[in-house]
Amino acid sequence: MRRSYGEVGLESLPDDPFVAFSGWLAEAASVPAVVEANAMVLSTLGDENQISTRTVLLKDISEGGFTFFTNYTSRKARAMELNEQVTLLFPWFAMERQVSISGIAEKVSEQESADYFRTRPWSSQIGAWASHQSSPLSSREELEQRFAGASQKWPEGSTVPVPPHWGGYRVTPLEIEFWQGRYSRLHDRLRYERTNTTSDWIITRYYP
Numbered sequence: 001m002r003r004s005y006g007e008v009g010l011e012s013l014p015d016d017p018f019v020a021f022s023g024w025l026a027e028a029a030s031v032p033a034v035v036e037a038n039a040m041v042l043s044t045l046g047d048e049n050q051i052s053t054r055t056v057l058l059k060d061i062s063e064g065g066f067t068f069f070t071n072y073t074s075r076k077a078r079a080m081e082l083n084e085q086v087t088l089l090f091p092w093f094a095m096e097r098q099v100s101i102s103g104i105a106e107k108v109s110e111q112e113s114a115d116y117f118r119t120r121p122w123s124s125q126i127g128a129w130a131s132h133q134s135s136p137l138s139s140r141e142e143l144e145q146r147f148a149g150a151s152q153k154w155p156e157g158s159t160v161p162v163p164p165h166w167g168g169y170r171v172t173p174l175e176i177e178f179w180q181g182r183y184s185r186l187h188d189r190l191r192y193e194r195t196n197t198t199s200d201w202i203i204t205r206y207y208p
């Protein structure tokens with residue numbers, strides 16, 4: 001499992017971490033070995049200090065944050081209701097890179113969720129109605145039946161309403177760290193940090 005990492009270093013990054021991130025995301029998306037470059041691991045802290053973690057897809061970078069969509073009654077949503085602090089991790093192993101982000105999660109507007117919902121394929125829209133995400137399910141059949149029921153109600157080609165329990169979250173970062181693997185485990189780590197969402201970013205290099 002032991003490999004020597006990249007010869008290409010991380011000398012400096014743009015002042016704006018969103019510019020830096022967008023550049024890395026575009027590079028990751030162009031590397032065939034990176035599957036789902038926009039997949040990110042979201043960790044939340046819920047009731048009784050229960051940490052939970054799962055993958056979600058980054059769908060937008062705007063208004064100073066990273067947006068994903070999910071079910072508002074899911075376990076992750078319940079955790080973010082209690083504790084808006086979350087982390088996001090992009091593990092781009094094939095490029096010997098990772099970006100880790102910590103920040104504050106907030107729901108996006110209903111309009112923004114609706115706008116994105118409209119772009120989803122019909123089957124995904126119906127799937128959002130069929131799933132009580134994170135609730136116990138008695139059998140696979142029950143899920144298929146719920147999908148069939150919603151399909152009858154809103155056949156393909158009709159307008160599927162946005163489920164009230166579905167929408168987006170935007171994570172506004174307070175820290176964004178770029179990690180580049182290097183030889184002899186002398187990896188490069190550059191971290192942007194700020195004390196609140198309106199203050200200036202400070203970039204610090206950390207020991208690997």
Ligand SMILES: Cc1cc2nc3c(=O)[nH]c(=O)nc-3n(C[C@H](O)[C@H](O)[C@H](O)COP(=O)(O)O)c2cc1C
Nearest residue numbers: 036039054055056057069070071074075076077134
């Ligand atoms: C590659 C990948 C992408 C995923 N994208 C999403 C997503 O964008 N939104 C979502 O709600 N779940 C997504 N999931 C499913 C979640 O990882 C998770 O199983 C689900 O959201 C329930 O999580 P929770 O019970 O912790 O709330 C994805 C899973 C994988 C493996």
